[in-house]
Amino acid sequence: MARLAGEERRKQIIEAAQTAILDRGLAQAATRDVTRALGVGSGLLHHYFPSWLDLRAQAVQLAVDREISEVQVSTSSLGASESLTYLISWMVEDEDMRHWRLWLNAMDEAHRDPRLAKVMTSAVQRWHEMVKELIARAQKEGICPGDDPAIVAWRLTALMDGLAGMALIEGGSMTLEKARNLLTKQLTLELGADFNNNQAGMNSSL
Amino acid sequence: MARLAGEERRKQIIEAAQTAILDRGLAQAATRDVTRALGVGSGLLHHYFPSWLDLRAQAVQLAVDREISEVQVSTSSLGASESLTYLISWMVEDEDMRHWRLWLNAMDEAHRDPRLAKVMTSAVQRWHEMVKELIARAQKEGICPGDDPAIVAWRLTALMDGLAGMALIEGGSMTLEKARNLLTKQLTLELGADFNNNQAGMNSSL
């Protein structure tokens, strides 16, 4: 392969590792998937990364960092209500569910790889923090007060994770559209009917 | 190893496979883990099971079947409210989280193994069905009516899955006791304050 400046190569390898991980899963993806995809010698990979587990962890790190800051940037210019509906849309409109496949795979594999555990612990924490801020903003904007934002955020986050996991099961009866409805209803439960009224003019059938 | 009647050996192998899977994860567990644990030749395993993936799927199948019917039996003699709190306790009091580690691992690996996908699709469906019945019973027993039981069951099930996943992350801030509180509160949200009053005499702070 053509000679490349160090940092550029490093990023290219991480990128290739991400797609390999998405294709074969964290446990099955291998160094050869990456080197073959790039048409590059096997030694090159170890010139940039001390070990495969290290590269793997960095690839996951970069991916989840991107996801979190993507949502953070998008919601920073929206009102609280719109932000929460955006969050749900963002989850549901992830076409082939790349985000969720990687996220759940990493949450699982984290039990066997301390490097991934570190990455995911921090990711979960930052995600929760972000959702908590959205909830707090929503409450301040006059939407019917509810629980402690931190608690509401935990429930919402966990619910998203759980629904995503089920939607990913092939042949299952949980679809992304169902998940969207369930999440929207959850927000109505948590924040009161005002959320729905503020938002789309739906009736609240509770 | 001593000679064993066919069916007994079969069960013994499945059992050993379960612990191997719990120890090393579905993706890393190997035939040799099983044969070594039993002190048995490698050929024996393939005498009883056509392939490792087959044995693996059967081991998971048996494990989740056991979990589901354990809960089903326990709740069959309880009132609806007690059943729902039992469900939460059952989730939280799973000491080293064997149930959840296997469950989440299987949900994840199901994306890469059609045999596991079949097993887990059915498991999720039966689990949801069971929770749905509990919710329906609760509503019939006069607890404040809420949504369609099927929908409430989806939210509750997904919430349990999501919380379990987070509680499993080491070093994370989600603990099992937190999960218990969040789930109890969720039931209060879904079924109304009557649930809590019926149950433990707590105040409802919504």
Place this chain on the structure above:
DNA sequence: CGCTCAATTGAGCAGATGCTCAACAAGTTG
């Protein structure tokens, strides 16, 4: 006893894996 057949063995094959290391290529500098 011998016969039969299921249970059991384990060396060994073919493939995959992470990683090393001596060699080479190509820029940059003096």
Place this chain on the structure above:
DNA sequence: CAACTTGTTGAGCATCTGCTCAATTGAGCG
């Protein structure tokens, strides 16, 4: 030009994987 640094190669090793198959054991039976 040489000297040096950095990017790059790929054969090869040690280890693991699932699985095969010819051979052995042993229990039950006539």
